[in-house]
Amino acid sequence: MRKTLIVSYLARGERSNTKKILDAFSACIKGSSVETLDLCKNPPDFFMPDNLSVYYERNYGGQKIEPKREALMKKMDEMAAQFKSADIIVTAAPMNNFSFPAPLKAYFDSIMQKGVTWTIGAAGYEGMMKGKKALAITSSGGVYEGETAAYDHYSGLIKAQLSMMGFDAIEVISAAGLNIFPDRAADIVETACSKVKTIAEGWYA
Numbered sequence: 001m002r003k004t005l006i007v008s009y010l011a012r013g014e015r016s017n018t019k020k021i022l023d024a025f026s027a028c029i030k031g032s033s034v035e036t037l038d039l040c041k042n043p044p045d046f047f048m049p050d051n052l053s054v055y056y057e058r059n060y061g062g063q064k065i066e067p068k069r070e071a072l073m074k075k076m077d078e079m080a081a082q083f084k085s086a087d088i089i090v091t092a093a094p095m096n097n098f099s100f101p102a103p104l105k106a107y108f109d110s111i112m113q114k115g116v117t118w119t120i121g122a123a124g125y126e127g128m129m130k131g132k133k134a135l136a137i138t139s140s141g142g143v144y145e146g147e148t149a150a151y152d153h154y155s156g157l158i159k160a161q162l163s164m165m166g167f168d169a170i171e172v173i174s175a176a177g178l179n180i181f182p183d184r185a186a187d188i189v190e191t192a193c194s195k196v197k198t199i200a201e202g203w204y205a
């Protein structure tokens with residue numbers, strides 16, 4: 001059976017609009033086991049001097065690391081193994097300051113490990129998540145198009161990360177403008193819900 005991993009950072013809990021869209025997707029999952037990782041409850045580690053040196057020595061240098069030092073990578077390694085074990089990845093987090101909330105960025109820093117989710121082959125970077133699908137669900141207070149399109153560092157960044165890892169199908173669905181158009185917010189969320197349902201119907205057919 002396929003496995004779906006849902007990674008969320010929804011700090012507003014039940015009030016979250018991003019959560020409403022995620023719930024619409026989740027309701028359509030079938031024929032798949034589901035694992036969830038709530039980054040509010042289980043925040044990822046950051047790379048700091050001690051664990052970063054282990055990462056370089058091990059993942060780039062191919063060195064064997066003594067267990068006490070390698071344990072510094074334990075949380076990152078567990079998150080990377082869980083990510084790698086899934087066939088369908090769904091992330092859900094709103095836009096914060098034109099990009100992902102920091103915990104989701106730290107999550108990608110944790111799981112984008114050389115030799116685990118991507119590598120360097122004869123032709124350059126090579127993804128190791130081929131044959132898998134990924135959906136990023138988000139929402140934002142503003143709308144980024146035309147002159148302000150370049151302010152959106154969320155959708156381009158997450159697409160770059162997922163495509164570097166080799167995902168076959170990458171979708172980003174955003175409910176944009178929820179704060180600047182409060183009287184249209186419910187419709188904007190509903191449109192995003194319809195889009196993720198259509199994706200789920202295709203992926204879980």
Ligand SMILES: Cc1cc2nc3c(=O)[nH]c(=O)nc-3n(C[C@H](O)[C@H](O)[C@H](O)COP(=O)(O)O)c2cc1C
Nearest residue numbers: 012016017018094095096097098139140141142178
């Ligand atoms: C710390 C913080 C930073 C934010 N930064 C942006 C931003 O850069 N651009 C934007 O359009 N909205 C921004 N917002 C608004 C949220 O993205 C928006 O309200 C979103 O829909 C909240 O999602 P939620 O209901 O799932 O929590 C920010 C909100 C917070 C709390």
